Amino acid sequence: MKLQTKIILAFLAVILMPLALMGISLLLMGRFMHLPSLSQLDPAYQEILSQVAVMIILVLVITAVLLTSWLYNSIVKPIATLQKATRAIKDGDLDFSLQVTGADEISELCQDFEAMRVRLRQTQEEKIQYDRENKVLISNISHDLKTPLTAVKGYCEGILDGVAASPERMTKYIHTIYNKACDMEKLLDELTLYSKIDTNRIPYNFTRISVKDYFADCAEELAMELESRGIELTYSDLLEEKAEIIGDAEQLKRVVNNIISNSIKYMDKKQGIMSLRLRDDGDFVRVEIEDNGKGIGAKDLPYIFDRFYRTDSSRNSATGGSGIGLSIVKKIIEDHGGRIWATSLEGTGTTIHFVLRKYQEKQEEEHEQNSDRGRRREHR
Ligand SMILES: Nc1ncnc2c1ncn2[C@@H]1O[C@H](COP(=O)(O)OP(=O)(O)OP(=O)(O)O)[C@@H](O)[C@H]1O
Ligand SMILES: [Mg+2]
The missing domain is CATH 1.20.58 (Methane Monooxygenase Hydroxylase; Chain G, domain 1)
Incomplete structure (x- = not known):
């Protein structure tokens, strides 16, 4: 009934x-x-x-x-x-909306049901977006792997057909095959890291890092590598006093390397110039990495940190890449509690800025003391 x-x-x-x-x-x-x-x-x-x-x-x-x-x-x-x-x-x-007002138990049940529907809708949208990105990823991987694979196949066929008759030619063929295999390995490494980072499977090893020392070492290492590529790097430490951050030194190095590798890849000037700057930004340390490369158009700038996003000119150029680099960088910085953004002028150059919170001993100590006191009170 x-x-x-x-x-x-x-x-x-x-x-x-x-x-x-x-x-x-x-x-x-x-x-x-x-x-x-x-x-x-x-x-x-x-x-x-x-x-x-x-x-x-x-x-x-x-x-x-x-x-x-x-x-x-x-x-x-x-x-x-x-x-x-x-x-x-x-x-x-999941596209309807359940509008029930009131404060009795049945109205509350309906409101909870509506909240559940909204959550399910979000999960469904996230899944659709994830599937779409996976499809793009698979097509990017196939494309990026196909190019070096075709080359490897071609050179191997050349060796089998006896085209590489002289020892010099043979060495050249083997070198090329080796380089292509390295490209494929790099791409696969990047993809593995990306999938680990995306599913929060990267175990961070957070320690106290002295910002001045860390970035000075970074700049020294980079300057040598960049010099061999004809790019000049200037390092300016504008921090007023010593500052420390809590971070994972290895992952932060990955951040800097990914940004620098973009600057190298998208450099179109004869004399490449780059600068690495440290500044104070209130409770944060701000790091700026500037290049005088080809720059990024205003329409692309908001999206460069999105997964798999590459500007049209990058996609059409010979430079390889899957558009993953900066999304990894963003994830690492955000996992450190920081923020990252870019400014750029097409034809002139790009600056990537990121901020990391300074470690404040006093606050941390006070915090620890308070929690100690709390623990003692609980104990009594
Ligand atoms: N310094 C830069 N100068 C000019 N364009 C840049 C620079 N950095 C990034 N970009 C643009 O932003 C896009 C996204 O960069 P990202 O590092 O995520 O991908 P990628 O370099 O294309 O590929 P990957 O890093 O996966 O090898 C690039 O394709 C490029 O168009
Ligand atoms: Mg990149």
């Missing part, structure tokens, strides 16, 4: 039962107490009594109707809406 029918029947019973009881009691009272019957009463009394009876029935009916509709609106209606919503979800439709 439907809930609606049950409620109507309950209220009919509420009206009929007292009436029936009243009728039976009057009959019994008349019989055993020898009271006069209604027809024996004065007509004026008869009139008053029948009016009272009609009034009682009317009040009972109106109360029953009002209570039924109140209960119908606050129980049956929201349950019916909830049932419709559940069926929609069962059929895979």
Whole structure:
């Protein structure tokens, strides 16, 4: 039996039962107490009594109707809406919206149901986005692996056909095959790292790092490598005093290397110039890495940290890449509690900025002392 029918029947019973009881009691009272019957009463009394009876029935009916509709609106209606919503979800439709206001338990149940629908919708959207990105990734991997593989195949065929007759030629072929294999290995390493980072499987090894020393060493190493590529690197430490950060030295090196490798890859000037700067930014240390490369157009700039995003000119150029580098960089910086962004002028150059929070001994000590005190109080 439907809930609606049950409620109507309950209220009919509420009206009929007292009436029936009243009728039976009057009959019994008349019989055993020898009271006069209604027809024996004065007509004026008869009139008053029948009016009272009609009034009682009317009040009972109106109360029953009002209570039924109140209960119908606050129980049956929201349950019916909830049932419709559940069926929609069962059929895979998450695009509706369940609007039930009120503060009773059923309204709260509907509001929780709506929150669940919104969460499911988000998860579904994330999954669609993830699947789309995976498809792009697979097509990028196939494309990026196909180029070196074709070359390796070609050179091997050359060796088998005896084209590499002289020892010099043979060495050249083998070198090329080796280089192509290294390219493939690099791509696969990047993809493995990317998938680890994406699923939070990178175990960070956080330690206290002295910013000045760390970046000075970085700059020294990089300057040598960049010099061999004809790029000049200037390092400026504009920090007013010694600062420390809590970070993973290895992963931060990956950040710097990825940014620098982009500067090298997208360098289009004869004399490449790069600078690595450290500045104070309130409670943060700001690191800036600037190049005088080809720059990034304003329409591409907001997206360069997105996974697999490459500007049209990069995609069409011979420079390899999957558009993963900067998304890894962003993830690492954000996992350090920092922020990263880029400024660029097409044709002039690009600057990547990132900030990392300074380690403040006093605050940390106070924090530790407070938690010690708290622990002692708990102990007592
Ligand atoms: N210094 C830069 N100068 C010019 N363009 C840049 C620079 N850094 C990044 N870009 C642009 O941003 C895009 C995204 O960079 P990202 O490092 O994520 O990918 P990628 O270098 O193309 O590939 P990968 O790093 O995976 O090998 C690049 O394709 C390029 O178009
Ligand atoms: Mg890159």
